[in-house]
Amino acid sequence: MTPIPPHKRRALGKNFPRLRSDHSGSCLWMGLACLLWMSTTAWAVVPTVPAFDLVGLVAGDEQPQKNVEAVMRGAHGQTRTAVRMKIPAAAGYPVKVPENAILQFGISASALVFAVESPELSQPVTARIWFDDESGSEVIYQRRIKLKDRSEDRTWFDEKVDLGKLAGRSGTLRFETSSEVVEEAEISVVYWSTPRITQTRASLDSPNLLFITIDCLRADHVGAYGYPHPTTPTIDGLSEKGIRFAHAYANAPMTLPSIPQIFTSQLFPSRDEPLLTAPFSDAGIPSAAFINNAWIPLWLSQGAHADPPGTFDRIISGALTADNITDQALAWLSDHEQHRFALYLHFLDAHTPYRPPARWRDVFVDKNYRGPVGDTFKDDKGAAAGKYNAADQKKIIALYDAGIRYIDSQIDRLLQELKSKKIFDDTLIVISADHGEELWDHGSFFHGQSLYEELLHIPLIVKLPGGAESGRVVERTVQGIDLAPSILDWMNLPSPDQFQGEKLGRTLDQTPRDFIATATQAQFPTRYAIRRGHTKIVESLNAAEVEGYDLEADPREANATLPEGTTTAELMRDLRQARSILRERGFQMQVTGADNREIEIEMSSAPVSATFLTLDRRGEKGVLQLSPDGRRLQIRGPATGFGLRFDRLKDSNNLGNRDLVAFSDRNAAGKNTPLRISLGASGKRSDAATVDLNSADLESPSEPPCDKPERGIHLCLWHYPGEKVSALPEIKDPALRERLRALGYIQ
Numbered sequence: 001m002t003p004i005p006p007h008k009r010r011a012l013g014k015n016f017p018r019l020r021s022d023h024s025g026s027c028l029w030m031g032l033a034c035l036l037w038m039s040t041t042a043w044a045v046v047p048t049v050p051a052f053d054l055v056g057l058v059a060g061d062e063q064p065q066k067n068v069e070a071v072m073r074g075a076h077g078q079t080r081t082a083v084r085m086k087i088p089a090a091a092g093y094p095v096k097v098p099e100n101a102i103l104q105f106g107i108s109a110s111a112l113v114f115a116v117e118s119p120e121l122s123q124p125v126t127a128r129i130w131f132d133d134e135s136g137s138e139v140i141y142q143r144r145i146k147l148k149d150r151s152e153d154r155t156w157f158d159e160k161v162d163l164g165k166l167a168g169r170s171g172t173l174r175f176e177t178s179s180e181v182v183e184e185a186e187i188s189v190v191y192w193s194t195p196r197i198t199q200t201r202a203s204l205d206s207p208n209l210l211f212i213t214i215d216c217l218r219a220d221h222v223g224a225y226g227y228p229h230p231t232t233p234t235i236d237g238l239s240e241k242g243i244r245f246a247h248a249y250a251n252a253p254m255t256l257p258s259i260p261q262i263f264t265s266q267l268f269p270s271r272d273e274p275l276l277t278a279p280f281s282d283a284g285i286p287s288a289a290f291i292n293n294a295w296i297p298l299w300l301s302q303g304a305h306a307d308p309p310g311t312f313d314r315i316i317s318g319a320l321t322a323d324n325i326t327d328q329a330l331a332w333l334s335d336h337e338q339h340r341f342a343l344y345l346h347f348l349d350a351h352t353p354y355r356p357p358a359r360w361r362d363v364f365v366d367k368n369y370r371g372p373v374g375d376t377f378k379d380d381k382g383a384a385a386g387k388y389n390a391a392d393q394k395k396i397i398a399l400y401d402a403g404i405r406y407i408d409s410q411i412d413r414l415l416q417e418l419k420s421k422k423i424f425d426d427t428l429i430v431i432s433a434d435h436g437e438e439l440w441d442h443g444s445f446f447h448g449q450s451l452y453e454e455l456l457h458i459p460l461i462v463k464l465p466g467g468a469e470s471g472r473v474v475e476r477t478v479q480g481i482d483l484a485p486s487i488l489d490w491m492n493l494p495s496p497d498q499f500q501g502e503k504l505g506r507t508l509d510q511t512p513r514d515f516i517a518t519a520t521q522a523q524f525p526t527r528y529a530i531r532r533g534h535t536k537i538v539e540s541l542n543a544a545e546v547e548g549y550d551l552e553a554d555p556r557e558a559n560a561t562l563p564e565g566t567t568t569a570e571l572m573r574d575l576r577q578a579r580s581i582l583r584e585r586g587f588q589m590q591v592t593g594a595d596n597r598e599i600e601i602e603m604s605s606a607p608v609s610a611t612f613l614t615l616d617r618r619g620e621k622g623v624l625q626l627s628p629d630g631r632r633l634q635i636r637g638p639a640t641g642f643g644l645r646f647d648r649l650k651d652s653n654n655l656g657n658r659d660l661v662a663f664s665d666r667n668a669a670g671k672n673t674p675l676r677i678s679l680g681a682s683g684k685r686s687d688a689a690t691v692d693l694n695s696a697d698l699e700s701p702s703e704p705p706c707d708k709p710e711r712g713i714h715l716c717l718w719h720y721p722g723e724k725v726s727a728l729p730e731i732k733d734p735a736l737r738e739r740l741r742a743l744g745y746i747q
């Protein structure tokens with residue numbers, strides 16, 4: 001079984017009683033002796049919540065049953081936290097059945113051959129749940145799943161088993177899978193998704209969570225933030241019942257790393273860190289995420305986040321319109337409204353391609369417009385390149401606004417439903433964005449390209465349980481990394497120690513503070529910004545530039561002026577200090593050529609080694625082309641020299657012992673043009689074109705000289721205490737990469 005990260009182990013130890021010890025062996029098969037042991041040992045630790053949680057018990061079990069594993073995996077179009085069982089298998093854990101208990105869970109079967117769904121090769125499987133005690137064993141649930149013969153079985157079944165007749169009894173809940181045809185059924189597995197007996201109900205002190213992020217929603221297109229057009233009547237109404245944070249900022253101008261920053265409460269997030277959701281799993285709070293943006297599920301269900309107890313109980317993602325997301329969220333809500341829940345939604349309808357429903361489009365577009373922009377718009381590149389005139393731009397902005405209005409109308413449906421279910425008061429509601437959108441404010445379009453206000457200033461509306469602090473406006477600067485600790489605090493749940501953000505708190509502290517943002521992604525220049533009071537400094541590594549703005553005198557950042565006196569130096573020092581964490585796994589290289597021809601280099605990594613998805617450009621611009629698997633990078637640049645930076649991911653899968661990168665000269669065929677590779681500060685020459693990134697030869701305290709060669713190409717590579725980011729996950733699925741490319745995220 002995958003080891004449980006320490007933070008999760010701690011959390012499990014806190015909430016889940018250790019029901020077995022080394023000498024007890026399997027409780028399931030020890031009969032009366034086991035029951036005696038349970039009655040004397042197990043219930044000395046009274047479980048708080050939940051009364052029973054199979055995933056937590058299996059994940060925390062030091063002696064898990066054979067063929068039984070807690071995982072977060074995708075099946076039938078949904079990613080769920082589940083106990084996966086091969087056929088045959090069984091796992092049982094003690095339970096004392098409370099009054100009015102309901103065992104709630106999902107179940108599905110899946111047949112995988114070399115990671116390909118192959119239902120036609122599977123045999124029927126039987127899944128049963130038993131209740132065992134001294135008076136015997138009884139089946140309390142049974143389902144037979146025939147993936148081969150019944151296409152309707154290729155799905156998740158969401159079940160509720162009424163345990164009313166077992167109230168007060170102590171025994172074992174035993175989950176079992178079996179099949180008549182054992183050998184051939186071996187390819188099948190059964191997923192039991194989060195079987196739990198949950199008793200907690202929401203209250204003002206232990207509220208539900210409805211957390212919504214809207215992709216690309218800039219604050220100044222929200223009515224509550226002064227926009228004159230009717231984009232957000234629902235959000236505006238909610239802000240009157242809650243708190244409006246007038247100066248809320250995303251820590252990055254694109255989904256990655258903004259959403260990871262929000263979920264990990266870390267400025268430089270890694271997939272090894274605990275998430276906002278960890279306390280939900282620990283407390284047995286049913287949770288679900290409905291998401292349209294392929295990056296987010298990738299990030300929430302990979303690396304350590306795929307370990308039990310997982311991130312959300314389930315993640316449903318895809319090309320979902322705001323209607324689809326809302327329909328599915330409301331269906332899930334109906335199934336979970338009786339218990340305290342945590343629900344996360346991410347809407348993409350204000351992101352290009354714009355295709356708002358006609359109903360909302362007609363509210364915003366000028367009917368007299370006669371130009372090239374139609375009822376939908378997807379030409380990001382043309383828009384960024386200045387292809388559209390003022391009238392066209394107005395039409396494009398109207399389509400953006402109509403998308404916002406569409407999302408707002410769906411949020412209204414959600415809020416109405418909470419009210420009609422009488423759980424609105426007991427629900428903490430948080431609405432924000434992952435970043436804004438540039439609409440030619442600085443001559444460009446889309447997001448990720450800069451750290452100006454239009455990309456960082458986002459709405460943040462919080463409706464506290466019972467409407468506390470109703471109508472309040474907070475002027476203090478708050479940021480994305482504050483969301484997770486604040487949400488958990490408002491829910492009266494503990495925050496993981498690793499969180500860096502501040503709890504905005506019930507007192508809503510007004511003390512001034514710095515704000516830091518970062519923009520680092522393969523196709524974008526690397527930029528960092530720091531804001532203190534009205535002063536903002538933006539550093540661009542790519543262009544080796546620093547810009548400064550006085551946001552009070554110049555809120556649109558039209559006139560770059562560095563502040564006078566020592567302020568600039570102080571801000572630069574503090575900005576570099578803030579990102580010093582990045583100095584661990586960054587590499588830099590410099591390439592120069594003998595003649596005037598363009599240099600073409602290809603870098604490729606060993607399977608366990610670096611992915612180049614985190615690379616950044618520096619020095620003179622070259623052309624970068626990344627292979628679909630992220631492991632091969634072609635670089636073209638001038639012979640006068642260019643440089644770039646890349647990083648290894650923190651994930652252990654990318655930090656193998658053989659961390660090899662190979663270099664080749666793509667113009668070398670048939671020519672006697674040697675590729676010379678110099679390593680680290682010493683300039684030691686690499687014997688081969690393959691370099692081990694763990695080699696001590698690569699160390700260099702500063703940028704080493706890289707001479708222009710007499711013949712061929714000179715490549716200098718060093719492990720530099722510069723900066724790196726580790727936010728991008730590997731993307732193995734070609735179809736997914738295609739979708740991300742269509743969204744403009746990768747080239």
Ligand SMILES: [Zn+2]
Nearest residue numbers: 215254255434
């Ligand atoms: Zn986004």
